[in-house]
Amino acid sequence: MNESKDLDQQNALSLDALRKRINAVDSELLSLISERAQLAQRVAEAKLAEDPDTVFYRPEREAQVMRRIMALNEGPLSDEEMARLFREIMSSCLALEQPISVAYLGPNGTYSQQATLKHFGGAVEGVPVATIPDVFRQVEAGQVAYGVVPVENSTEGAINQTFDMFVSSNVRVCGEIFLPIHNNLIGRRGALDEPIERIYSHSQPLAQCRGWLAVHYPQAELIAVSSNAEAVRLAEQDKNGAAIAGSHATHYFDVDILVRNIEDLASNVTHFLVIGREPVGPSGDDRTLLLASVHNQPGALERLLEPLSRHGIDITHLESRPSRVQPWHYVFFVEVKGHCEDGPLAQALEEYEGSMIDVRVLGSWPAAVI
Numbered sequence: 001m002n003e004s005k006d007l008d009q010q011n012a013l014s015l016d017a018l019r020k021r022i023n024a025v026d027s028e029l030l031s032l033i034s035e036r037a038q039l040a041q042r043v044a045e046a047k048l049a050e051d052p053d054t055v056f057y058r059p060e061r062e063a064q065v066m067r068r069i070m071a072l073n074e075g076p077l078s079d080e081e082m083a084r085l086f087r088e089i090m091s092s093c094l095a096l097e098q099p100i101s102v103a104y105l106g107p108n109g110t111y112s113q114q115a116t117l118k119h120f121g122g123a124v125e126g127v128p129v130a131t132i133p134d135v136f137r138q139v140e141a142g143q144v145a146y147g148v149v150p151v152e153n154s155t156e157g158a159i160n161q162t163f164d165m166f167v168s169s170n171v172r173v174c175g176e177i178f179l180p181i182h183n184n185l186i187g188r189r190g191a192l193d194e195p196i197e198r199i200y201s202h203s204q205p206l207a208q209c210r211g212w213l214a215v216h217y218p219q220a221e222l223i224a225v226s227s228n229a230e231a232v233r234l235a236e237q238d239k240n241g242a243a244i245a246g247s248h249a250t251h252y253f254d255v256d257i258l259v260r261n262i263e264d265l266a267s268n269v270t271h272f273l274v275i276g277r278e279p280v281g282p283s284g285d286d287r288t289l290l291l292a293s294v295h296n297q298p299g300a301l302e303r304l305l306e307p308l309s310r311h312g313i314d315i316t317h318l319e320s321r322p323s324r325v326q327p328w329h330y331v332f333f334v335e336v337k338g339h340c341e342d343g344p345l346a347q348a349l350e351e352y353e354g355s356m357i358d359v360r361v362l363g364s365w366p367a368a369v370i
């Protein structure tokens with residue numbers, strides 16, 4: 001009895017001592033983070049002195065900072081966790097230089113909002129808009145500095161609306177985000193006590209959960225709405241309704257998660273692109289998106305791809321879309337490894353000049369770090 005009391009006391013003492021050490025470390029961290037923020041402010045002054053129209057946000061530098069931290073990290077926190085912490089520190093430092101405004105498909109609670117926060121950190125000034133074309137328009141008009149748009153889901157494939165917007169837009173791709181997607185059945189507390197007659201979601205999550213829905217709710221009416229957050233809003237008001245959305249959406253409505261992780265494929269990931277107006281410099285590990293308009297002739301696709309393979313360029317994604325100019329005329333989106341200023345890719349791009357293949361660089365950006 002007494003022995004265990006002694007042990008308790010020792011533990012209590014060591015707990016106290018450990019907390020004192022944590023306080024001391026926190027004080028050090030505080031002054032180091034403040035010093036870092038001051039240095040970032042000096043960088044801002046230096047950038048302004050060089051160019052009054054300077055862009056403060058430098059995605060290539062941020063990617064390098066995170067990659068360096070991951071390489072130096074010795075644990076116990078994982079490399080990804082450490083990079084996430086530095087992501088947040090940089091987000092706050094950048095907000096000191098200039099708050100950064102980013103449009104995404106709203107309302108609050110969408111996967112696009114989650115992707116925006118993952119990429120830009122919590123200090124971002126998020127601007128939710130109604131549609132994907134609105135994200136492009138806000139960026140083009142300079143109403144926001146950047147936009148975040150989904151391009152591909154690992155289960156359902158390309159987001160055609162995004163690809164089609166690139167054809168007529170002059171925005172530049174300047175970043176990418178991979179967001180693991182876990183869909184949940186969401187509704188009012190106790191919604192499962194009543195029959196579920198309607199299930200609301202964006203068409204993408206409805207498709208990603210097609211198999212689960214067929215087994216569990218074969219009779220329910222599936223209603224596609226403009227976003228999964230809008231679906232949650234509707235489910236909140238419908239006694240016999242539920243929504244499919246990410247858990248993040250529950251923060252904004254009076255709802256519960258009824259069933260977790262109902263996606264048909266466990267590794268369900270959505271790829272988003274960051275769009276802006278400025279080109280981004282090389283970071284050492286980059287991706288480039290090309291838009292090619294190819295005449296409907298035998299071997300045309302081969303003539304597009306051959307220079308890339310000859311220069312050893314890795315193709316990470318190939319997508320074709322109707323050109324919308326004439327029937328059976330296509331445009332191709334080719335995502336490749338490398339920066340358009342990198343030797344081999346720059347050489348391949350030069351070869352298209354004056355050829356029958358019209359290739360436009362939609363942007364080069366640092367490969368996603370986390």
Ligand SMILES: C=C(O[C@@H]1C=C(C(=O)O)C=C[C@H]1O)C(=O)O
Pocket residue numbers: 039040043044056057058059061062065089090091093094
């Ligand atoms: C400080 C800079 O500006 C911004 C802030 C960064 C940071 O906090 O490390 C990195 C890149 C920029 O987005 C810089 O360019 O070095």
